[in-house]
Every structure is written in C-alpha cells, then in structure tokens.
Amino acid sequence: xxxxxxxxxxxxxxxxxxxxxxxxxxxxxxxxxxxxxxxxxxxxxxxxxxxxxxxxxxxxxxxxxxxxxxxxxxxxxxxxxxxxxxxxxxxxxxxxxxxxxxxxxxxxxxxxxxxxxxxxxxxxxxxxxxxxxxxxxxxxxxxxxxxxxxxxxxxxxxxxxxxxxxxxxxxxxxxxxxxxxxxxxxxxxxxxxxxxxxxxxxxxxxxxxxxxxxxxxxxxxxxxxxxxxxxxxxxxxxxxxxxxxxxxxxxxxxxxxxxxxxxxxxxxxxxxxxxxxxxxxxxxxxxxxxxxxxxxxxxxxxxxxxxxxxxxxxxxxxxxxxxxxxxxxxxxxxxxxxxxxxxxxxxxxxxxxxxxxxxxxxxxxxxxxxxxxxxxxxxxxxxxxxxxxxxxxxxxxxxxx
Numbered sequence: 001x002x003x004x005x006x007x008x009x010x011x012x013x014x015x016x017x018x019x020x021x022x023x024x025x026x027x028x029x030x031x032x033x034x035x036x037x038x039x040x041x042x043x044x045x046x047x048x049x050x051x052x053x054x055x056x057x058x059x060x061x062x063x064x065x066x067x068x069x070x071x072x073x074x075x076x077x078x079x080x081x082x083x084x085x086x087x088x089x090x091x092x093x094x095x096x097x098x099x100x101x102x103x104x105x106x107x108x109x110x111x112x113x114x115x116x117x118x119x120x121x122x123x124x125x126x127x128x129x130x131x132x133x134x135x136x137x138x139x140x141x142x143x144x145x146x147x148x149x150x151x152x153x154x155x156x157x158x159x160x161x162x163x164x165x166x167x168x169x170x171x172x173x174x175x176x177x178x179x180x181x182x183x184x185x186x187x188x189x190x191x192x193x194x195x196x197x198x199x200x201x202x203x204x205x206x207x208x209x210x211x212x213x214x215x216x217x218x219x220x221x222x223x224x225x226x227x228x229x230x231x232x233x234x235x236x237x238x239x240x241x242x243x244x245x246x247x248x249x250x251x252x253x254x255x256x257x258x259x260x261x262x263x264x265x266x267x268x269x270x271x272x273x274x275x276x277x278x279x280x281x282x283x284x285x286x287x288x289x290x291x292x293x294x295x296x297x298x299x300x301x302x303x304x305x306x307x308x309x310x311x312x313x314x315x316x317x318x319x320x321x322x323x324x325x326x327x328x329x330x331x332x333x334x335x336x337x338x339x340x341x342x343x344x345x346x347x348x349x350x351x352x353x354x355x356x357x358x359x360x361x362x363x364x365x366x367x368x369x370x371x372x373x374x375x376x377x378x379x380x381x382x383x384x385x386x387x388x389x390x391x392x393x394x395x396x397x398x399x400x401x
Contacts, residue, residue, distance in 0.1 A: 007061030096159025106240035167311035232291030281391035306332035307378030
C-alpha cells in the first residue's frame with residue numbers, strides 16, 4: 001500500500017526528503033501534468049492518479065485547499081503535526097491572528113538555552129527539526145489545526161483572533177472555531193494562555209485568561225517597565241515570557257530585551273526630507289493594522305490600505321478608525337471596496353490602485369510631524385510575489401522621491 005502527500009511545498013518536500021519507510025511517497029499536485037520522480041525517488045503524480053483505496057496515509061501541505069478533490073477523496077488524512085506527535089520534544093503551539101511569528105521567535109530566544117528549536121509556520125517544517133530537542137516551539141496556522149486530528153500541545157499560547165483567511169475557512173466562525181480546536185483535545189497536564197473572551201470554553205487543560213498586556217504581565221510575573229517593547233510587540237513579548245514561565249519556571253527578561261524585530265513589521269525609516277515612513281507590509285489582517293495604528297495615535301496618519309482581502313469584510317477596521325486623524329490611500333484589487341467604505345464612514349480617501357502612486361500622493365501631502373504608514377490589512381498576491389516584495393518596493397519608492 002502507498003503513502004501520499006498532497007501539494008509539493010516546503011512542508012511536504014521536507015517529509016519526502018527526510019521520512020523514510022519501506023517504499024516511496026506518492027506526491028500529488030495540480031501542477032504535475034505527467035508522472036515523474038523527484039531527486040529522492042518519490043513519485044510525482046497528477047491529482048487524477050490518486051486512488052484512495054490504495055493509500056494508507058495522506059498528509060497535505062498546510063494551506064492545501066480543504067475543498068480540493070484530493071481532500072474529499074482521502075480516507076486516512078492527517079496533518080504534519082499528527083505524523084510527528086509521538087516524537088519526544090515537548091510541543092508548544094503558538095497561534096492566533098496577528099503576532100504569531102514574533103511570539104514564536106521571542107519564545108525561541110528565551111528558551112534556546114533550554115534546548116528549544118522553532119518551526120511550523122516559521123523556520124523549518126517539522127520533518128527538518130531536531131527530534132532530540134527538549135522543546136518544539138511551533139508557529140501554528142489555522143490550516144494546520146484544521147487538518148490535525150490527534151496531536152495536541154503541552155503549552156498553547158493563543159493570540160487574539162480576528163477575521164482572516166475567510167475565503168479558505170468559509171466564515172469567521174469556522175476560522176475562530178479552528179483556532180480554539182486544540183483546547184478541546186488537550187490533556188489535564190497541559191497549559192493554555194488564551195483571550196478572556198473565551199472564558200466559557202471547556203477544556204481539560206489549565207487555562208490562564210488575559211484581556212490585555214497587564215493581565216499577561218501578572219500571569220508570568222513580569223513588570224511592564226522592565227520590557228523594552230512597545231505596542232504591537234509588547235503582547236508578543238509577554239506571551240513569550242508566559243511560555244518560558246510555564247516551560248521552565250523562569251524569566252529571562254535581559255535576553256528577551258535583546259530581540260530584534262523582523263523587517264516588514266512596523267519598520268520605521270525616514271525619507272530625504274526627514275519625514276517618518278513605516279513599512280508594515282506584513283500587516284495582512286485587520287488586527288495587525290489596529291495594533292500598528294495605536295502606536296501613532298498622536299499623529300496624523302497617511303494610511304496605505306488594500307490588496308487581496310481574502311474575503312474579509314473590512315468594515316470593523318473602518319469602525320476602529322474613529323478617533324484617529326487619518327487619510328486613506330487605496331491600492332490593490334479591493335480599491336473600490338475601500339473607497340466605498342471610506343465614503344460610508346466619511347474618511348478622506350485617494351484612489352491610487354498602485355503602491356507607487358500611493359507613495360507619490362502621500363509625498364504631496366505628508367508633513368514633518370505626521371506619519372506615512374503602509375499597513376494594508378490585505379494579502380499582497382494580487383500585485384506582488386510576496387508581502388516582502390511589497391515592503392521592499394515601498395521603501396524603494398520612498399527613497400526615490
């Protein structure tokens with residue numbers, strides 16, 4: 001009998017390379033039009049070749065569409081997490097909508113000397129991780145959780161859940177339900193740190209609820225004034241400290257404070273006229289934009305918004321704009337949606353469509369005590385190869401002014 005992988009991406013390539021058994025993997029992908037082999041001898045097959053009655057195991061790439069015909073036909077479908085659930089490292093999952101990567105990286109830093117490695121949605125797929133490590137700290141997407149049937153974390157840190165990936169999950173309710181799914185599967189000797197709005201959830205795990213950064217500081221025993229990070233990264237830092245506290249019963253504030261924030265998240269720089277511009281291209285959901293805006297509440301904000309909204313209704317974001325002094329520069333495939341919302345909420349907005357045009361328009365309007373913020377609330381793939389390309393081009397266009 002055969003073992004199957006769906007989609008030939010980073011995760012499944014790592015499994016195909018590193019996981020050996022008495023046979024080879026059958027790998028199915030829509031981009032394969034004929035039968036061939038990869039460099040490791042695995043079979044690369046068109047999706048039409050899949051026979052569910054000859055496959056004993058199926059593992060999809062995390063973002064593989066849940067509505068795909070292969071998923072519907074599969075009879076033994078499990079996630080990457082399920083496949084590696086019996087490995088010895090203590091599993092720490094970090095999920096939520098915004099801040100997963102930063103929280104995972106921060107937790108990896110403070111636990112590095114305790115034998116921790118990071119992976120999942122950031123860093124390495126599980127097939128590449130050290131199986132002898134003490135901790136696996138895993139940035140965990142809703143896609144992975146959706147496909148997971150058996151694996152559970154010993155520590156689950158859940159950032160706030162706000163609308164995202166609606167087109168994949170079908171609705172916000174399904175997206176939210178997926179993020180909360182691990183709690184129903186966790187054991188009594190496990191720990192979860194989750195938003196207080198879910199305080200009626202049923203779980204065998206020991207749950208610590210938080211509403212804001214002050215609650216997280218109390219949970220881990222840290223003093224807010226001892227932490228060097230500001231919003232939106234303060235919550236990420238405190239969750240990392242909570243993870244460290246529950247994993248090792250210690251806090252390493254000095255080490256945490258050495259952490260360097262990645263580019264593309266609230267990345268500040270100045271133009272030739274000494275005006276402040278901010279590259280927040282990684283803000284591809286509503287909550288990320290809301291957190292970035294808090295940082296500049298005392299300034300007039302020239303906000304570049306738009307791209308592929310992934311089916312998410314941006315109305316809650318516009319409701320949050322109340323109290324801010326801002327103007328909107330609409331770009332991307334949902335430009336008209338944004339302009340209509342701006343009209344509805346009586347917010348000044350410019351039809352730019354393209355990032356370079358937005359930068360040029362802001363250049364005309366931006367004063368020295370104001371801020372120009374690329375925090376698009378949308379994915380980039382309608383016009384760019386990645387959010388990184390969008391951020392790099394933004395900085396290039398500003399430098400060329």
